Amino acid sequence: MRWFDARERAAWEGFLTVSAKLNRRIEQQLKADAGLSHQQYEVLARLSGAPDGQLRMTDLADAALTSKSGLTYQVAQLEKAGYVTRKSCPSDDRGVVATLTPAGWAKVKATAPGHVRLVRDLFRDGLTEEQFHGLAEGIAALLARLSTE
Incomplete structure (x- = not known):
């Protein structure tokens, strides 16, 4: 087992902190400006x-990085709104298609400008x-590694 050295540990802990703070601020902004959760906006x-x-719905779950059950709940909320x-997928009776x-x-269109401003400011x-x-190169490398799993 190879443990983190001090720099690796600081980077990992920093990543977790930055990620949590970004998500919290984005969630707050979307709730205040649009009455949406971050997951709903992503959908x-x-x-x-x-x-x-x-x-x-299966492709949407993959794209929105959420579970199928979590997506079903969010889409139901968006449908109510x-x-x-x-509707049923025309090419596959078992499939369901979500449509904007x-x-x-x-x-x-109303929400995107404020969201982009905040993400640009914070990120x-x-x-x-x-x-x-x-950072962009590092993220691309990690995404490529995680995509093979």
């Missing part, structure tokens, strides 16, 4: 980036170009 954002504003509809409604499109703008480049 709307992923649908808005999909062809015709729709995705199969009128932002999303669900006109109200959902409007919600994303991007606190780093120099060189620091951000290194």
Whole structure:
């Protein structure tokens, strides 16, 4: 077993702290500005980036980085609010497709500018170009490693 040295431990603990603080601030901003949870916004954002504003629920769960049961709950809440509809997949009777409604499109368009401003302020703008480049490369390497699992 190879333990962390002091620098590795500090980096890991720093990553956990930064991640938790970013998520907390984003959650607060989305609740205050749009009445949405971060997970709900992610669902709307992923649908808005999909062809015709729709995705199969299994693909949406993968894209939104949530469990299928967690996604089902969030989509049900968004459906109650009128932002999303669900219907059977035409090519697979077992599949369900989530679709962004006109109200959902409007919600994303109204919410995105404030969300992007906060993410830019908290995530991007606190780093120099060189620091951000290194971070982006590191994240890409970790994503590639985790994608093979």
